Amino acid sequence: xxxxxxxxERSSRLLLVILPFALLLFAYFVGSAERLADNPNDxxxxxxxxxxxxxxxxxxxxxxxxxxxxxxxxxASSLRRLAIGLGISALAGLCLGIAAxxxxxxxxxxxxxLTVLSMVPPLAILPILFIVFGLGELSKVMLIVIGITPxxxxxxxxxxxxxxxxxxVKAQTLGASTWTLMLRVVLPQLLPRLLISLRLMxxxxxxxxxxxxxxxxxxxxxxxxxxxxxxxxxxxxxxxVVWITLLAWLxxxxxxxxxxxxxxxxxxxxx
Amino acid sequence: MSFxxxxxxxxxxxxxxxxxxxxxxxxxxxxxxxxxxxxxxxxTFLRLLLGQETASKGQILLDGQALAAExxxxxxxxxxxxxxxxxxxxxDNVALGLELPHAPLLxxxxxxxxxxxxxxxxxxxxxxxxxxxxxxxxxxxxxxMQQRLAIAQALxxxxxxxxxxxxxxxxxxxxxxxxxxxxLALWRETRLTVFMVTHDLSEGFSLGTRLLVxxxxxxxxHAPGAxxxxxxxxxxxxxxxxxxxxxELGATAQ
Numbered sequence: 001x002x003x004x005x006x007x008x009e010r011s012s013r014l015l016l017v018i019l020p021f022a023l024l025l026f027a028y029f030v031g032s033a034e035r036l037a038d039n040p041n042d043x044x045x046x047x048x049x050x051x052x053x054x055x056x057x058x059x060x061x062x063x064x065x066x067x068x069x070x071x072x073x074x075x076a077s078s079l080r081r082l083a084i085g086l087g088i089s090a091l092a093g094l095c096l097g098i099a100a101x102x103x104x105x106x107x108x109x110x111x112x113x114l115t116v117l118s119m120v121p122p123l124a125i126l127p128i129l130f131i132v133f134g135l136g137e138l139s140k141v142m143l144i145v146i147g148i149t150p151x152x153x154x155x156x157x158x159x160x161x162x163x164x165x166x167x168x169v170k171a172q173t174l175g176a177s178t179w180t181l182m183l184r185v186v187l188p189q190l191l192p193r194l195l196i197s198l199r200l201m202x203x204x205x206x207x208x209x210x211x212x213x214x215x216x217x218x219x220x221x222x223x224x225x226x227x228x229x230x231x232x233x234x235x236x237x238x239x240x241v242v243w244i245t246l247l248a249w250l251x252x253x254x255x256x257x258x259x260x261x262x263x264x265x266x267x268x269x270x271x
Numbered sequence: 272m273s274f275x276x277x278x279x280x281x282x283x284x285x286x287x288x289x290x291x292x293x294x295x296x297x298x299x300x301x302x303x304x305x306x307x308x309x310x311x312x313x314x315t316f317l318r319l320l321l322g323q324e325t326a327s328k329g330q331i332l333l334d335g336q337a338l339a340a341e342x343x344x345x346x347x348x349x350x351x352x353x354x355x356x357x358x359x360x361x362x363d364n365v366a367l368g369l370e371l372p373h374a375p376l377l378x379x380x381x382x383x384x385x386x387x388x389x390x391x392x393x394x395x396x397x398x399x400x401x402x403x404x405x406x407x408x409x410x411x412x413x414x415x416m417q418q419r420l421a422i423a424q425a426l427x428x429x430x431x432x433x434x435x436x437x438x439x440x441x442x443x444x445x446x447x448x449x450x451x452x453x454x455l456a457l458w459r460e461t462r463l464t465v466f467m468v469t470h471d472l473s474e475g476f477s478l479g480t481r482l483l484v485x486x487x488x489x490x491x492x493h494a495p496g497a498x499x500x501x502x503x504x505x506x507x508x509x510x511x512x513x514x515x516x517x518x519e520l521g522a523t524a525q
Contacts, residue, residue: 180378
């Protein structure tokens with residue numbers, strides 16, 4: 001039988017899902033054990049116990065200096081920045097995308113502008129943000145906003161253009177004005193698409209967040225990783241990376257579930 | 272004075288002439304079927320009537336007034352596809368037409384007004400045979416059911432003109448027969464003026480009170496776009512139905 005026609009069975013599918021993760025972990029811990037056997041003070045590949053200690057120290061015991069639980073404090077700061085950034089971007093992207101995609105008079109000037117803006121490498125203008133907005137929260141949030149809004153807006157503009165012209169004509173024959181047409185026909189059809197776009201942009205958003213935190217912050221997940229790098233503290237960095245990955249995955253899963261729950265018509269309408 | 276007058280209407284896109292010198296007078300309540308080969312401009316004519324496009328030359332009068340240059344609530348439309356809103360339930364698809372004109376700010380009604388709109392919509396849906404599917408989304412309906420919904424959606428506005436662009440083109444023959452009966456019943460009841468584009472000649476003959484054939488009279492083989500289509504045949508049909516129509520119109524006139 002050709003490979004292309006062979007499908008995993010239900011039971012072996014789970015095994016296939018777990019297998020690459022298990023292999024990665026296995027490779028890591030074998031390497032770690034070997035290095036630690038050679039040199040118990042090796043810092044590069046910490047053992048599970050060492051990482052467990054670091055997590056216990058950072059997550060479950062109060063910092064002696066500040067009295068805070070570092071991991072949770074870092075997570076809260078980072079997630080707050082991310083949420084504000086994503087929220088503003090979603091709103092701005094939605095407004096720009098709908099305006100550019102449904103109103104030809106707005107699309108003519110907006111569309112080329114958005115295309116050019118989305119080509120500006122956001123990290124290249126990070127220094128400008130620090131100069132203009134200072135080193136506080138605002139510049140970090142702005143980096144996320146500037147980084148992902150143009151891409152979001154362009155995607156939503158495209159989706160708005162894909163709405164069949166028949167539907168727009170139909171809405172007008174049902175007495176819609178431009179405003180109510182956007183409110184009741186275009187907007188609700190773009191909302192699920194917005195959530196999908198946000199999912200795709202999550203990776204970039206985290207990238208910009210961590211870059212901004214690495215350069216100028218006093219807390220946050222990115223800040224912590226770059227701080228402990230000075231001490232080669234892999235036992236902290238690795239759990240932090242795993243934690244960030246888990247958070248990102250959870251956000252992705254949450255958005256996916258929300259799309260399905262909130263817009264039950266969406267899957268069927270695309271078929 | 273006829274209800275709709277088309278006076279020397281031309282439509283061209285760049286060098287390509289699609290319609291040339293179209294003249295037509297249609298009385299209120301007529302059921303015109305438009306037939307012709309593909310690309311001969313019958314759908315273009317429908318878009319002109321709808322206001323989706325404006326004629327390059329000539330004018331179209333509705334009740335003596337020049338036709339509004341954009342689609343509005345006076346003309347309902349059913350397309351072959353994409354006629355209903357995928358994000359609204361069957362009931363909301365129809366109720367939307369009652370909400371939009373009365374809620375300029377939010378596009379939706381609340382409280383009693385909303386309840387009333389939904390009751391009206393449900394009653395109409397009952398009539399077109401969708402009473403059992405009020406809470407479904409269009410994607411859950413069959414093609415015929417979707418077109419029933421599209422017709423109900425257009426009729427809730429009580430338009431004076433109903434434009435149908437190959438509404439049953441994608442349906443099975445059996446379903447199509449049911450839809451013909453439904454459409455005729457609704458036409459009799461509402462006294463709408465109907466324009467229906469169809470590829471199916473027998474459909475054109477059996478449904479209409481008037482058959483309009485679009486064709487090119489002049490053809491230049493070296494420049495296929497140089498001449499446009501005209502109405503080459505204008506055939507009165509179904510005399511019994513026409514007579515009933517005339518009697519009724521006479522009665523309302525007196």
